[in-house]
Amino acid sequence: MPVVSSKGRAMPESPIRKLVPFAEKAIKEGKHIYRLNIGQPDIKTPIAAIEAVRNSKLEILAYSHSAGFLSLREKLVTYYTKHDIAVSSKDILVTTGGSEALLFTMGSITDPGDEIIVPEPFYANYYSFSTQSTVNVVPVISRIENNFALPAITEFEKRITSKTKAILICNPGNPTGYLYTKKEIQQLAILAKQYDLFLISDEVYREFVYDGSKHYSILQEKGLDEHAIVVDSVSKRYSMCGARVGCIVTKNKNVMQTAMKFAQARLSPPTLAQIASEAALSAPESYYRDTIAKYKIRRDTLVAELKKIPGVKVAMPKGAFYCIAELPVNNAEHFTEWLLDTFHVDNETVMLAPACGFYSSPNTGINQVRIAYVLHQKDLKKAVHILKSALEKYKDR
Known part of the structure; x- marks a missing residue:
């Protein structure tokens, strides 16, 4: 049987997307997922960009x-x-x-x-x-x-x-x-x-x-x-x-x-x-100001809520829209799978990215997760509330 390349075998799975099968299963079961695993902004694209494509006169x-x-x-x-x-x-x-x-x-x-x-x-x-x-x-x-x-x-x-x-x-x-x-x-x-x-x-x-x-x-x-x-x-x-x-x-x-x-x-x-x-690129300065203001509020909300959870350590981000949190678990990858596969609060759960996939050093970051604060404040608070409940339940398993 023909075999794939050693390069192909060495290619790592995405730590951001590898949990997709678990998420798909959760959705089929009727669960709502707060997706904090991927840096997909919910901010609207500048209307000028959408209109430029819509109004294009290209024939070829x-x-x-x-x-x-x-x-x-x-x-x-x-x-x-x-x-x-x-x-x-x-x-x-x-x-x-x-x-x-x-x-x-x-x-x-x-x-x-x-x-x-x-x-x-x-x-x-x-x-x-x-x-x-x-x-x-x-x-x-x-x-x-x-x-x-x-x-x-x-x-x-x-x-x-x-x-x-x-x-x-x-x-x-x-x-x-x-x-x-x-x-x-x-x-x-x-x-x-x-x-x-x-x-x-x-x-x-x-x-x-x-x-x-x-x-x-x-x-x-x-x-x-x-x-x-x-x-x-x-x-x-x-x-x-x-x-x-x-x-x-x-x-x-x-x-x-x-x-x-x-x-x-x-x-x-x-x-x-x-x-x-x-x-x-012609977006007004207000587009940047408004977007940055939204992310700052979200960052402050997320970090403040995470700090309320016993045993959680979080680094304060100065830029982008991600943070790394250290959780009181032995294996964050197993925990994030369990969140999607087994756990829910009123049929809602949270999707996080295990941080071990952001390290190349072995056995590093195994109790950390990356969180993308790309949701509204209300949803961020709800997501962290679910995470807190999950950690309490996971500890008592």
Whole structure:
């Protein structure tokens, strides 16, 4: 019998989506699920994006330029300028989501067996993308006790080998919600220059920062032009996850020329989604303000309610719309399955993402979960009430 590849066998399951069969079973049983497992915003997409597609006069849905519409890239230049990031349209390559941007980046800068250092817990698909690219993830563990701040720079330095090609961060972080400070970014920049590494920053949650904090992009750091690669996306910023439009932003011409080969091989990013994305970039500042205000209230509500549960430890996120909570259970993966398969309060239950899937280090994060605060306050309170009841019941099993 033909067998699948070793690469295919090594591909990890999504910790976010692997519980779907349990959820489907719960729905068939008539249960209502509060979905806190996935970062799907309930915020409305800017109406201009929807209208741009609806009112399109296209008669042929043709290929676009492999780098994406020039008009979209120029609009992105204007957007980045507002964030004190100086780039040109030649520094931007439009991709089919931030996922493809990461794949193109890994394909452009690494060879099989090379290494990328990543603070963990990290976005689970970093592990998937590295597996596809036959690259090894080298983790540096950050800890809930200090809110998942950047580990000591010496911890990064001791992991650098002749195979190390890059350091990859998510800022603000998924799954932790941690926002790296300017000082932390500068420490990483010094290391990247000292060891001639790429510094890749996934900045898809750039707008979502709280408590008066400010996001500092690696593209704002002086002297880092040859090292800095930013991965970006419209998915979260404009609640357009289904559009699948992202981009690579870098001033390194060799990287951009190489990534372009990958872009040409996949022909072009989606035409209608680019039309929608270009229109979304004209969203008024009030769209961002209102969205950020909603998420801050939700964050405050969720964290306050979680802290009321005995034995639960939660890190306070400074950005994005996720947090990691440590639960008084031995195995969060089993607990989250049990929540869907067995437990309910008045026929309602909660879906969470086991955090072990956001770590590559064995036996790490096994009693933690990632929670996406993408529901209204009332629903968040109800979900945490159900979680509290579940923990009490699970303890007495």
